[in-house]
Amino acid sequence: MIKYILKCDKNHEFESWFSNSAEFEKLCKKKLLECIYCSSRSITKSIMSPMINGTKKSNMDLINLNENFKKERDSLKQLRKYIENNFEFVGKDFSRKVREIYYDKNTKKTIYGTTTEEERAELQEEGIELLSIPWVNKDN
Ligand SMILES: [Zn+2]
Numbered sequence: 001m002i003k004y005i006l007k008c009d010k011n012h013e014f015e016s017w018f019s020n021s022a023e024f025e026k027l028c029k030k031k032l033l034e035c036i037y038c039s040s041r042s043i044t045k046s047i048m049s050p051m052i053n054g055t056k057k058s059n060m061d062l063i064n065l066n067e068n069f070k071k072e073r074d075s076l077k078q079l080r081k082y083i084e085n086n087f088e089f090v091g092k093d094f095s096r097k098v099r100e101i102y103y104d105k106n107t108k109k110t111i112y113g114t115t116t117e118e119e120r121a122e123l124q125e126e127g128i129e130l131l132s133i134p135w136v137n138k139d140n
Pocket residue numbers: 008009010011012035036037038039040
């Protein structure tokens with residue numbers, strides 16, 4: 001089972017379980033996914049690089065940035081730049097580093113990196129908050 005964070009066109013976010021990513025794609029294509037708040041059928045999955053932040057406030061800032069930027073590709077590049085300038089990149093070590101930070105309450109590090117869907121699901125089960133943003137390629 002995979003848990004995805006889904007989002008409708010009115011920016012409602014909710015979690016949903018799928019047996020695998022193919023099932024999600026299938027349901028999404030057939031418009032069988034529905035927002036639990038407003039019943040919108042325009043549902044997207046939060047793809048990409050999850051992040052964590054030590055403080056709620058910064059998390060909110062990022063969520064707001066994410067909201068503002070996600071419509072435009074150019075803005076997404078700016079968001080990417082912002083994250084690259086303000087966050088420590090840990091790459092594939094993300095899920096391990098995130099746990100270190102999460103369980104050490106004195107650490108207020110902000111990191112970003114990549115996880116597999118399995119790692120991500122595990123982190124969510126442990127109650128570790130992650131934020132995903134669309135990660136655009138700078139070079140095209
Ligand atoms: Zn909605």
